[in-house]
Amino acid sequence: xxxxxxxxxxxxxxxxxxxxxxxxxxxxxxxxxxxxxxxxxxxxxxxxxxxxxxxxxxxxxxxxxxxxxxxxxxxxxxxxxxxxxxxxxxxxxxxxxxxxxxxxxxxxxxxxxxxxxxxxxxxxxxxxxxxxxxxxxxxxxxxxxxxxxxxxxxxxxxxxxxxxxxxxxxx
Amino acid sequence: xxxxxxxxxxxxxxxxxxxxxxxxxxxxxxxxxxxxxxxxxxxxxxxxxxxxxxxxxxxxxxxxxxxxxxxxxxxxxxxxxxxxxxxxxxxxxxxxxxxxxxxxxxxxxxxxxxxxxxxxxxxxxxxxxxxxxxxxxxxxxxxxxxxxxxxxxxxxxxxxxxxxxxxxxxxxxxxxxxxxxxxxxxxxxxxxxxxxxxxxxxxxxxxxxxxxxxxxxxxxxxxxxxxxxxxxxxxxxxxxxxxxxxxxxxxxxxxxxxxxxxxxxxxxxxxxxxxxxxxxxxxxxxxxxxxxxxxx
Numbered sequence: 001x002x003x004x005x006x007x008x009x010x011x012x013x014x015x016x017x018x019x020x021x022x023x024x025x026x027x028x029x030x031x032x033x034x035x036x037x038x039x040x041x042x043x044x045x046x047x048x049x050x051x052x053x054x055x056x057x058x059x060x061x062x063x064x065x066x067x068x069x070x071x072x073x074x075x076x077x078x079x080x081x082x083x084x085x086x087x088x089x090x091x092x093x094x095x096x097x098x099x100x101x102x103x104x105x106x107x108x109x110x111x112x113x114x115x116x117x118x119x120x121x122x123x124x125x126x127x128x129x130x131x132x133x134x135x136x137x138x139x140x141x142x143x144x145x146x147x148x149x150x151x152x153x154x155x156x157x158x159x160x161x162x163x164x165x166x167x168x169x170x171x
Numbered sequence: 172x173x174x175x176x177x178x179x180x181x182x183x184x185x186x187x188x189x190x191x192x193x194x195x196x197x198x199x200x201x202x203x204x205x206x207x208x209x210x211x212x213x214x215x216x217x218x219x220x221x222x223x224x225x226x227x228x229x230x231x232x233x234x235x236x237x238x239x240x241x242x243x244x245x246x247x248x249x250x251x252x253x254x255x256x257x258x259x260x261x262x263x264x265x266x267x268x269x270x271x272x273x274x275x276x277x278x279x280x281x282x283x284x285x286x287x288x289x290x291x292x293x294x295x296x297x298x299x300x301x302x303x304x305x306x307x308x309x310x311x312x313x314x315x316x317x318x319x320x321x322x323x324x325x326x327x328x329x330x331x332x333x334x335x336x337x338x339x340x341x342x343x344x345x346x347x348x349x350x351x352x353x354x355x356x357x358x359x360x361x362x363x364x365x366x367x368x369x370x371x372x373x374x375x376x377x378x379x380x381x382x383x384x385x386x387x388x389x390x391x392x393x394x395x396x397x398x399x400x401x402x403x404x405x406x407x408x409x410x411x412x413x414x415x416x417x418x419x420x421x422x423x424x425x426x427x428x429x430x431x432x433x434x435x436x437x438x439x440x441x442x443x444x445x446x447x448x449x450x451x452x453x454x455x456x457x458x459x460x461x462x463x464x465x466x467x
Contacts, residue, residue, distance in 0.1 A: 001176060020177040020223070043172040043214055045207075048277065057251075057280045063210050064281075067180050068225060111276060132365050133275025 005070035009034065010079030018066045025050040027066035028076055036077040036106045037061060040135065048134035051107035052076050058114035060107075060133070077106035080113065089113055089151040098147035100138035108134045112148050122152060174210075175219040182225040189229055189339055190313045196222040202339065203227075204247060204286030207278050208295075232285070232341065242347040246285020246340045250274075253284060261464050262304075263345055265355035265373040265457070269300035272357075272365045285340045288325070291332050291397060294367035294436075298326050299392025300357050301343065302400050303373035309342035310334055317341070328396040353377045354460025356453050359393070360445050362436065368393040369437045370445040374404070376413070376457040384408040384417075387454070389425055391446055395432045401425040404454070413458035415451070422450030 006015045009032050016031050028037045040047030043062040050061045053075040061074075080087040089109055092098070099105045108131065115122070115130040122130070127148045128141070136144065179196065183189040193200055199221035203209050212218045226232055232247035235258050242263060244253070253259065253270035260267075266284075273279055273287075273296055287297035288308065306322040314337065325333045334340060359371035371392035377385045389404035407421040431442035 001178060003180060020180045021174040023173070045211060045278075048275070051277055058277050059281050060277045063206055063277075065174075065177075065180070065210075065223075068182075068206075068227065070182075114280075115276060129364065130276050132363075133277045 003067050003070075005067055007066070007069045007071075008073045010075060020065065020067055022066040023062050024052070024054075024064040024066050024069050024074075025061035027069070028052065028061060028074070031066075034076050034078050038103055038106055040103060040107075040137075046135065047104070047107070048111065049104050049107040051110045051134065053110055053114055056114065056117070058111040075110070077109055080109060087113065088154050089116070089148065092147040092151040092154065093144075096143050096147035096150060098140070098143040100136075100140045104134055104136045104138075108136070108144060112151075116148070116152055116155070120152070121156065122149070124149060172214040174213040175216055177220065177223055179222045180225065181222070182228045184228050184230070186229060186231055186311060186339065186341055189224060189226060190311065190337075192224045193337065193339070194313050196224065200224060202289075204289070205249065205282040206286070207274065207282040208286065208290045208292055226339075237347070240346065240348060242345045244284060244343045244345065246288070246343060247283050248285075250279035250282050250284070251276075254279060261351070261460070262347055262353035262355055262375065264460060265300050265303055265357040265375060266345075268357040269296040269359075269371070269373065272296065272359065275365060284343060288322075288343065289332055289334055289340055291326055291328075291330055293329050293395060293397070294361075294369070294393055296357065296359060296368060296371050296392060298322075299368075299371050299390045299398035300373045301345075302326065302392075302398050303357075303375055303388050303390035304345050304355060305388065307344045308334075308340055309344065310338040311341045312338045319344075323400065326397045331397075351464040352379065352461055354457045354462070354464055356456035356460060358449050358453050358456070360449055370394070370442050370449060372446065372449045372453045374450070374453045374457040376408070376454060376461045378413065378458065378461045382412055382462060384411055384413055384458070387421070387457075389421070389450065389454070391425065391429055391450075394429065394442065399429060401428055403428055404450075408454075413455070413462070415455065418451045418454040418458070419447075421454060422447050425450055 004017045038049035040049035052061045181192045201220035236243045250270040250273045308320045311317045355375035357373040359368035375388040387405040387408045390400040392398040404421040411417045426443040426446040431439045433439040
């Protein structure tokens with residue numbers, strides 16, 4: 001009923017004995033204490049907030065058992081930044097105000113980083129389609145799409161599209 | 172939504188080892204492929220496997236291999252890989268179309284063609300696409316070696332296939348002549364972008380050098396009891412040029428002939444409308460691809 005597994009989480013090998021039925025998302029949150037990976041639905045695989053990367057590929061971690069990650073590399077949103085330097089996509093999310101409540105953000109970042117590795121110069125349509133598996137209950141998709149396109153442009157050394165102009169507060 | 176307790180978990184590395192695990196595990200052992208359907212069913216307690224045999228580490232169950240007259244797709248090949256490969260261009264493009272629109276990115280990163288075929292959920296894309304492309308499924312068992320089953324026989328009903336409990340799907344073989352002039356396409360209509368198909372349609376069209384249809388296959392998914400092919404489309408199109416009127420006539424005949432169910436997603440009549448309209452468009456797309464392949 002239990003098995004010892006070793007999962008490399010954000011570069012650190014973690015060995016735990018876990019129940020066979022433990023979902024990967026609960027291993028990450030409860031056993032590793034990494035709560036940036038969220039549960040936005042009732043583990044139905046609908047919301048995408050629990051998206052992490054397993055061996056570099058974005059997966060919903062409620063759709064895998066922890067034992068299936070044995071011997072694999074898992075990257076969560078906590079593993080995106082390098083020391084104090086945010087990932088380009090995180091910078092773009094901040095700059096383009098691509099989050100409101102932030103609940104979906106971790107999952108979207110982990111999906112979008114994988115997407116941008118696969119598609120080096122996506123169109124807006126491709127970005128929107130890549131987000132089908134991630135729900136934003138604030139419905140703030142426009143800024144999310146802009147941020148992902150800007151991160152793609154930043155990587156190409158192109159000047160990113162300027163962020164929305166600051167409006168003067170009404171007198 | 173949480174799986175029931177699981178007594179044992181194995182992650183074999185070869186087909187032989189997987190079959191051994193199954194034989195030793197006894198009753199209530201289940202193979203898990205990509206898990207995109209099975210994990211949902213386990214969390215909903217529709218299935219409560221006592222023993223789980225994970226196929227994700229079996230390298231020999233992944234990838235594609237071209238033969239002289241066939242293309243073999245191994246069952247643990249993921250949707251992402253099928254959507255990206257150029258090996259399906261031409262006659263088998265319907266499979267690429269279908270794989271590219273399953274679920275979402277995360278699902279396509281994990282889900283597999285073999286898992287989908289063996290689960291045979293009504294609202295899925297792989298059964299109808301593979302039916303149209305006339306796949307043959309190779310099943311292996313410890314006791315009986317291997318046997319080949321045509322997809323039409325394999326697909327039995329909702330969540331039901333001809334696979335016996337002691338068998339493992341090891342190959343999906345598609346006839347693939349190197350002849351040009353064959354094209355195929357798949358489209359679906361669902362409640363959301365890339366969502367489960369209320370109706371999904373695959374078509375394969377072959378044209379001669381004069382641009383006349385010589386052969387066509389047509390299948391419909393999203394209907395009960397399981398995906399079905401309609402041979403009448405080939406009979407209607409044979410010897411005719413690929414015109415919008417011909418495609419509309421053929422798709423309308425399919426819509427009239429195929430029995431559809433009404434449910435909370437769509438009425439039977441609405442499904443027939445979808446078969447007519449999507450069917451017409453899919454035939455036109457398959458024909459256009461066949462014509463491009465013929466060098467015109």
